[in-house]
Amino acid sequence: MNPRSVIGIDVGTTKSCVAVFKDGIVQVIPNKQGNRTTPSMVAFHKNDVLAGELAKLQIDENPENTVVGLNRLIGRNIDDPLLQANIKNYPFRVIIEEENTPKIEVKYRKEVKQYSTEKLNALMIFKLKSMAERYLESPVTDAVISVPSHFNNSQRQAVIDSSKQAGLNVIRIVNDTTLAAIAYGRIQKILPMEQNILVYDLGGGTLSVAILHLDEIYKVKASSGNVDLGGEDFLDRIVKHFVEEIKITYHKDITQCPTALQRLRNECEAAKKALSSYSKIGVHINQLFEGIDFESIVSREQFEFLCEDLFRKTLDPVLEVLRLAKMSMREIDEVILVGGSTRIPKIQQLLSEFFNGKPLNKSLNAEEAIAHGAAIHAAMCSDHNQFKDLLVLDVSSLSIGVDNGKGIMDPVIRKSTGIPTTVSRRYETVQSDQSELIVQVWEGEDFKTKLNHLVGNFKISGIQPSPVGTILIESSFNIDVNGILTISATEYPTGNHLCVTRSQEPVQLSAMAVSIENEKIRRIRMEQERKRAAKRREQFKKIATDFKELMIREPKNIIKNCDKMLEWLEENQDCSESEVKHKFKGALGYLDRRIAKFSKTSGTDRYSHGK
Template identity: 40%
Template sequence: MEDVYEGAIGIDLGTTYSCVGVWQNDRVEIIANDQGNRTTPSYVAFSAEERLIGDAAKNQAAMNPKNTIFDAKRLIGRRFDDPDVKKDMVHWPFEVIEKDGAPFIKVQYLNEDKTFSPQEISSMVLMKMKEISEAKLGKEVKKAVVTVPAYFNDSQRLATKDAGSIAGLEVLRIINEPTAAAIAYGLDSKSAQEKHVLIFDLGGGTFDVSLLNITGGVFAVKATAGDTHLGGEDFDNNLLEHFKKEFQKKTGHDITEDARAIRRLRSACERAKRTLSSVTQTTVEVDSLYQGEDFSANITRARFEEINATLFKSTIDPVERVLKDAKMPRDKVDDIVLVGGSTRIPKVQSLVSEYFGGRQLNKSINPDEAVAYGAAVQAAVLTGQTSDKTADLLLLDVAPLSLGVAMQGDIFGVVVPRNTPIPTNKSRVFTTVEDNQTTVTFPVYEGERTQCRDNRLLGEFELNGIPPMPRGQAELVTTFEVDANGLLKVTAQDRASGRKAQISITNSVGRLSSAEIEQMIKDAEQFKQADKDFSARHEAKSDLEAYIHQVENTITSPELSMKLKRGAKAQVEAELARALEKLEIEDSTSDELRKAQLGIKRALQKATAGLR
């Protein structure tokens, strides 16, 4: 693929499924994968022979649960000791280990133990989306806009950007999922009249609510809230726990430790959840679930709603918070737009509708594709592929969490309040707390609590060389700069001496250094080459096996075996034996296998030359 695509693609990197779109012929095209599906499972699997990504990985999950990785988005940018990570590890069949305070995934690949960071697993999914678009465009793709939950923090955003770099993509912009979905909603129905739109985005693993003001092509986020750890997978987990207990009650067997049985039951639970969105009762059936025991149980929609009642109800809290933050009465919201596969659940719909007084909800956009659609539009705008439709498009987003520094007594000194429009540049003056203090440490936090220990530490830096003076007299100007990706840079300057110190928040746990990213890019290329080699070897092997079979039949057929000279036939048989030997050798290359096939072909041509 010599040509490089001038534009950029839009990728919705989801917890459970991912989707890619591109702006072509004045509209967005969502690109189907090689299986014809417009969404691709965010799954990566490793085996003794190969690496699989997407549908192929998910389809073999029950056979290979320990080496099939999903939910990387629930690990990316988090610490190993994060309570959510600990909670998830109970449900995951794969092994998560700690490395320098960050979670890493341990698998067996090509008969060796390998560890991968969540960024690397996500980069493999991004690389798959890149390949899907390259197959469609016939050109190499180098640029992308990637979406993240609006409530993702600084570490999660930067880790997602790093995943893009490892996949060989220049990430032009990280945009928030509900904002991207708002573009899908508003692009074709632009009007000069101001509209207040609430985006309710409940996906496979994350949940966001954003309130936007849309006027013409300007999409301004007024407030955002959410839960980076709530989605369809949690409903599946609750269903799984319910049926696990039921199976134990019926048979006395606890299947908790059997990764394969859990995987098969989880798949059945996911299917049941989807079915219950359109019918009121279904059956969960798994043949020979554990030690030869079949499992079959009915579940009604009402029971499913009961099992998940607490989680369903919790989706209304962020809606309330967003309206409160934006000082917007419920009846002033013009449209409530549903996004994300989990909004297909009738109970979720009825709770939202009831909250807004029985209002009709807007289901005009495809819940699975809307986010990738919006990302593709933004990708077109950023690469200058504009048209009348996108000419006046402007996205104005906000910082989802308050940002600030720790003051004396562990008090959180907010510099950028939450829901501040970004990009932004805000300053606050701090001072020394001791006489003649010449060094001040600035720990940078994000969160909404008064005490720093209840918020998240992003990193810290020191300002040295402050002239000695009585405490409280030094003026230390601290400036927080948040860019359009929601990424943060902090600077502190002493007014008297002009001394400056700064930090781009890149030194917190789990952050990759540029050297590590470089190494991971090299590794990714090697894995890609290994995948290609495996496919080529597999194809050459299949071709050779079929050819051997065909030639054996030919030389033993009654009409030919009588005519062949003994020496010539022996020559063909020797080549066949040589080829069979090559097939037996595990690491025969595709070239060696093709050469063996050519050897048989030449011997056969020689043996049959001149025969009628």
């Protein structure tokens, strides 16, 4: 009897892909239009609900009722600062519903209706499920689904909930970078005995980076990312550039007309893609707005200038995974590119320069690789003999911790801990006859809990009434293979299992209070950025001056380059942490070979990238 068909799904911010392992190979499933990827969008058009290609066809005339970018909405609270920033760029309306969750308001069948992000995501997943059933000519009930590696607990759970609404049982939720590594390992067929790879996945809306060690086991060493950085952000910069050009040239503000703005966005998207192959491209839109026939040109140089800070920001997760994995750049054997935005020449240039000119591996299909890996993982889960020896070990995407009572995060499970995992903490009762205990759980890397994400308030109830301090409560924090957190509790000395219920009800704030709180958080983050940048500046300055003294016996051009570093610091007093990091790494890469012999003779351990 053949194993059941379990499909692999990659629901991206801008594009989705579905694949299946069949007849001994991975088969990417095309949609009715024959395309192997499908636009990630859902539209409400008159009396119809459309998903994929049909939704994209009508977006120009119906932008207010076409929902895009669900990966940036799902599983988030409405007061999330990043969500608030994204909402400003959407033509559709996002409103607040119960429990502080966002809902999308659209016009459907002449009525105004609200839908949860999970429901809309379910419609997209159902579309992919239907494509698979048509292709396989049989029902599909099970799937492996990818998520960005930096998705938090709420976002992962929301993806599972969406899949259930679409009629799918989720066998496994897997980080996109892990699936790309699986695809790479199986496509290459012959690998060295051992290999360390860095997977760099830059898509339409998210960036995921991971380091994996490949031999008989696919072991994730560390992962990082940014769930609000991708091709859509680069596209926004081009759109804003032309919006300003139209204001200056024609004295018109097209942001007041959603259909005109959407037409401009579509043309800018085509231009952005073309700039990966051409040095400049023309943008032509007849009757754009109030009689304007818009015509302009954008060059690759302009595009790179508009997005310079965002492009450099894509290197931050690379730095972080090297630090978390405690590895240097030299220990990385291959840098694997995944995601459509990795086709941008400047992205490739920055990444190659970061790794001291290392060639980048472009062997995987940028849009299909993750679905390909998901299909292999799905086959493995459905007991295909071909994959019986494949073992994948993943890691937690974010640190899990509790509030210490003073607003400080006390980590329980550190980021990049191997999963599944369980860690226990013991608590004493603090009152006589105490019957319940509330544990507030957070996830994130900031030392202040309020700057992290609240997983929930876990209420432990059913504690036996006893004098203060005589009862111990052992709480077990469990992260499963999907990266989902659960908490169980046991009472000692009785050994009774206690009831644990979860709520996610932070203190309700008025609109004014939310605004004040967000401003406070913004100021704290700016101060943290300033301190980190200052620390990096001091490190950079010390390296430059130390190298200058050390290199006194070397040719004058080495000293000249050290002086350039110091001059750059003097001329860039307000530089950001990421800019200093980039300069810091560039300086080390340039001077590495020249200082190696001096480092050994002086007995100093050079300022290693991995430290």
